[in-house]
Amino acid sequence: MFLRKILMASLLLCGATITVAQESRFGTPATQADIDKRFWSTFPDGENLPDGQGTAMLGKPLFEEQCTICHGTPEARGENDVLFGGHGTIGTDKALATVGSYWPYATTVFNYIRKAMPYTAPMSMTNSEYYSITAYLLYENGIIGEGDVINKETLPDVKMPNAGNFIMAYPEVPEEYSIQK
Amino acid sequence: MTEKNKTLVVDPLDQAAGNGLMSRRLFLNSAIAGGATLATAGNAFAQEAVVGEGQEEWTLMPGDDLPEYGDVSRYEKGRVKRFVAPPPGLATASLSGRTPLHLLHGTITPSGLHFEVTHHGIPDIDPDRHEMVIHGMVKKPFKWNVEQLENYPTVSRQYFLECSGNTRVNWADPKPDQNFMYMTHGLVSGSEWTGVPLSTLLDECGVSPDAKWIIAEGADSGSLARSIPIDKALDDTMVAIYQNGERLRPSQGYPMRILNPGFEGNVSIKWVRSLYVTDKPVMSRFETSKYTDKLHDGKSLQFSLEMDVKSVITRPSNALSLEKRGMYEITGLAWSGRGKIAKVEVSADGGRTWAEAMLEGPIQSKMLTRFRIPWMWEGRPAILQSRAIDEFGRVQPSRKELLAARGRQAYYHYHAIHSWSINARGAVRHVFA
Numbered sequence: 057m058f059l060r061k062i063l064m065a066s067l068l069l070c071g072a073t074i075t076v077a078q079e080s081r082f083g084t085p086a087t088q089a090d091i092d093k094r095f096w097s098t099f100p101d102g103e104n105l106p107d108g109q110g111t112a113m114l115g116k117p118l119f120e121e122q123c124t125i126c127h128g129t130p131e132a133r134g135e136n137d138v139l140f141g142g143h144g145t146i147g148t149d150k151a152l153a154t155v156g157s158y159w160p161y162a163t164t165v166f167n168y169i170r171k172a173m174p175y176t177a178p179m180s181m182t183n184s185e186y187y188s189i190t191a192y193l194l195y196e197n198g199i200i201g202e203g204d205v206i207n208k209e210t211l212p213d214v215k216m217p218n219a220g221n222f223i224m225a226y227p228e229v230p231e232e233y234s235i236q237k
Numbered sequence: 238m239t240e241k242n243k244t245l246v247v248d249p250l251d252q253a254a255g256n257g258l259m260s261r262r263l264f265l266n267s268a269i270a271g272g273a274t275l276a277t278a279g280n281a282f283a284q285e286a287v288v289g290e291g292q293e294e295w296t297l298m299p300g301d302d303l304p305e306y307g308d309v310s311r312y313e314k315g316r317v318k319r320f321v322a323p324p325p326g327l328a329t330a331s332l333s334g335r336t337p338l339h340l341l342h343g344t345i346t347p348s349g350l351h352f353e354v355t356h357h358g359i360p361d362i363d364p365d366r367h368e369m370v371i372h373g374m375v376k377k378p379f380k381w382n383v384e385q386l387e388n389y390p391t392v393s394r395q396y397f398l399e400c401s402g403n404t405r406v407n408w409a410d411p412k413p414d415q416n417f418m419y420m421t422h423g424l425v426s427g428s429e430w431t432g433v434p435l436s437t438l439l440d441e442c443g444v445s446p447d448a449k450w451i452i453a454e455g456a457d458s459g460s461l462a463r464s465i466p467i468d469k470a471l472d473d474t475m476v477a478i479y480q481n482g483e484r485l486r487p488s489q490g491y492p493m494r495i496l497n498p499g500f501e502g503n504v505s506i507k508w509v510r511s512l513y514v515t516d517k518p519v520m521s522r523f524e525t526s527k528y529t530d531k532l533h534d535g536k537s538l539q540f541s542l543e544m545d546v547k548s549v550i551t552r553p554s555n556a557l558s559l560e561k562r563g564m565y566e567i568t569g570l571a572w573s574g575r576g577k578i579a580k581v582e583v584s585a586d587g588g589r590t591w592a593e594a595m596l597e598g599p600i601q602s603k604m605l606t607r608f609r610i611p612w613m614w615e616g617r618p619a620i621l622q623s624r625a626i627d628e629f630g631r632v633q634p635s636r637k638e639l640l641a642a643r644g645r646q647a648y649y650h651y652h653a654i655h656s657w658s659i660n661a662r663g664a665v666r667h668v669f670a
Binding site: 078084085091097098099146149172175178221226227234 | 357368369370371372375376377378379380381385386388389409438441442443452454456458459460462466468510511513515517519520521522525526529530531532533534535536537538539540541542543545631632634638639642643645646
């Protein structure tokens with residue numbers, strides 16, 4: 057009886073000093089490997105960008121081999137999304153939204169092609185190859201130099217021409233563009 | 238006397254607005270006069286026949302065995318189907334399948350006819366090898382497979398889903414699109430979704446008070462990702478595992494998907510496998526280069542997530558012409574991403590006069606609401622329109638008002654009043670009015 061009281065008291069003391077453990081009724085604790093396998097997002101500030109690096113010069117032959125069949129070249133459009141040109145067309149009746157004329161963040165270009173391209177074989181290239189193709193797209197759109205090294209340090213610093221033209225519409229569209237006056 | 242020469246008598250007391258719109262009361266008060274044709278009786282006294290003579294063959298023999306999974310009638314096969322757009326370019330999967338709204342009734346879309354838009358095809362996911370992980374700004378990351386999610390108390394709610402590209406042709410096209418209405422309006426559907434509230438799972442992980450966004454990623458071959466505002470995620474976002482009472486179809490995110498009621502469809506990530514809790518949006522391709530609304534001044538709206546108040550008349554519409562003069566029911570669907578539909582008004586004279594339509598209940602928040610109104614068509618030209626108003630007083634705009642505010646390049650979130658013109662022969666065309 058006495059021992060049991062001591063046990064109770066010590067349990068209460070323990071309870072007072074530790075914080076409540078985070079518990080899931082039916083979930084399983086996730087390991088870093090669980091997260092890394094499923095988390096492909098990279099952010100404009102560079103968060104979660106991988107190691108590796110590339111240049112437009114290295115990217116040109118990769119683009120021609122893997123991407124031109126659908127996306128054409130800077131000189132000739134392909135069947136799918138146009139990636140080059142269109143500068144100055146946004147806001148006109150002939151808007152051509154490309155990587156160069158419309159995309160606000162260079163990290164998005166890398167993030168998207170790294171996880172989704174080539175369309176029939178996504179994730180089939182190395183991080184340095186994806187950095188190189190990103191560099192090629194930025195170079196052909198007149199945003200970086202042909203020999204500029206693109207990696208997790210330099211990519212977030214690339215300034216995209218249309219970056220300042222996006223307006224937050226959540227939770228409300230700004231008055232100027234609102235239909236509900 | 239032919240039908241055309243009959244004089245149609247309309248009681249002025251039953252008129253609700255110009256050009257034949259009738260009071261909703263007619264649905265409640267008047268019995269529909271229908272006469273069954275009397276069959277001529279055979280001479281049973283002269284030579285008595287078996288009693289089944291004249292019956293159809295299916296009445297005279299037992300039917301088929303019961304299938305384990307029911308299908309539509311073979312006479313319906315191929316008639317009621319989605320419009321599936323051909324692949325838009327080289328090497329890509331079909332982009333969209335559109336719901337044939339004009340052939341459906343009620344507000345629940347059969348699962349196999351629910352619209353879908355997929356940017357990287359439909360993955361064939363083995364549920365035993367699929368898990369969803371919640372991580373980032375949480376005290377402890379956890380993961381779940383679909384069997385683990387099954388253990389939680391679930392909620393079932395009816396919600397519409399709409400692609401924000403629905404009706405997009407009406408922005409830039411100089412002339413009204415004459416494709417059947419499922420081409421223009423078929424990217425909206427309604428279903429009962431069952432799942433675990435996302436807030437339940439977030440609570441178990443312990444979300445940081447500094448969290449502002451959750452980045453959801455799918456397991457499709459594009460790992461499609463969108464940012465969800467934390468207030469939404471903690472409000473009514475669910476991890477859905479059932480649609481219309483059965484496990485999700487592969488095209489709807491099997492074995493688990495995010496369902497953000499009232500938001501543009503693209504944010505309700507299918508095949509979800511990662512939810513990263515953070516303080517900033519990811520700025521993925523689908524929230525920067527796509528699903529942003531280009532304005533007339535070169536700016537673009539971003540994160541225009543809530544679907545605007547909208548409606549469309551599904552009958553009559555340009556796939557269903559009027560064959561003769563007489564009483565018709567005008568019916569259609571209305572919805573708002575912010576809440577309930579409060580009122581739908583219908584015009585038969587291009588917006589000069591409006592009458593309130595009957596709303597079929599129960600009216601549910603962020604779900605399709607069906608409206609109906611009787612209409613006496615006397616063979617004169619008409620322009621039919623519907624205008625929805627939600628519980629917050631938001632009014633569906635005219636096309637003119639919408640274009641004045643946004644320009645013509647927005648591509649997404651077109652939600653203006655839709656106009657069907659009817660000529661003296663009963664042919665229905667889409668017009669800008």
